[in-house]
Amino acid sequence: MTEQAEQSDAPPIDDNDVVALLMRQHGEIRNLFDQVETTTGEERKDAFRRLVRMLAVHETAEEEVVHPFARKAFGDAGQVVADRLEEERLAKEKLSALEDMGTEDAAFLPALLELRTDVMEHARSEERYEFAHLRRSTDPERLVTMAKAVRAAEAMAPTHPHPGVESGAKNMALGPVAAVMDRTRDAVRKAMGKDGGKA
Template identity: 65%
Template sequence: MTQEAQVGDPVAGDDVVALLMQQHGEIHNLFDEVRTSEGEARREAFQKLVRLLAVHETAEEEIVHPTARTAFDGGEEVVQDRLDEERAAKETLSRLDDMDTDDPKFMPILLSLRDDVLKHARAEERYEFAQLRRTTSPQRLAMMAKAVKAAEKMAPTHPHPGVESATKNIAAGPVAALMDRTRDAIRNAMKGDT
């Protein structure tokens, strides 16, 4: 999905498009890791995937999509299509997050989600990110990368379907993030007891 960096290409830390495309590559790799592992290794890889998808989508919804709506002609429609895809993916991911990764129903749902998420990532890269790169100054792209990193630090770590706008994320995000991070801490503490 992502290509090797060339000399002169934006670095992920300096450009929001490069940062998000790098994360798309990490998401792709985590799907493969979940698919090919078993037992505890699968559970751990899946939890990493859930967390990355949750913080990644929240940051896009808070920082990238609002900018894209007005940065280029047709931005509103492009963003709405991505938000619809994100909502559907969050619903599926939420269902999977409540399942045991050893459940026979888990893998077929995961593979379907993988196809949908990778298709969504390609659409973002082609229709949203490419236009942002063409219409947005390098300085603004760098500022957006910093804002995305900051948003990810405060983002929920589990999917919350129905919260796909910047306004909803800002309103509900801190409470959801606190609940998610508490849930993660308890889950990690319980692993130590087994």
């Protein structure tokens, strides 16, 4: 059965709910940080581009799918969600600064390691406080629907984001990270049926 799963193009069965999917993405993010840290030159640039895209897609999908649901569904989750959103905002700022810096800058690796620490602490907090609560108290069908929205966002996000295409001045100010987030946000909203019926 393992060989069949490896040969299939379908996502592993574990990805059928949003908690498993996001936890898998946390693992992918750890691996991408490893790749950026252990490579140089063009390999590092490529690994960093993939990390930027993955973080932007992942965090935006959480902001659009998981956090709003948690805030509504769990009466005591307000501060937990607020804390995660603040962590995500700070991580995006650091990620944007790293992008501006470039992978060849002498300050890049120390700044990347600081971002990694923050992102991994954030992931642990999500898994402990938000995801555990989701798993315990959310209908399995809802978890599947949320996973579909996250996968749609993942599939729609560009591999080479284009700043300024999605949200004008703000996107221009924030650069490629914001472009990926805007595109992901649009994909999530469409998958969740929040696009106002537009085709």
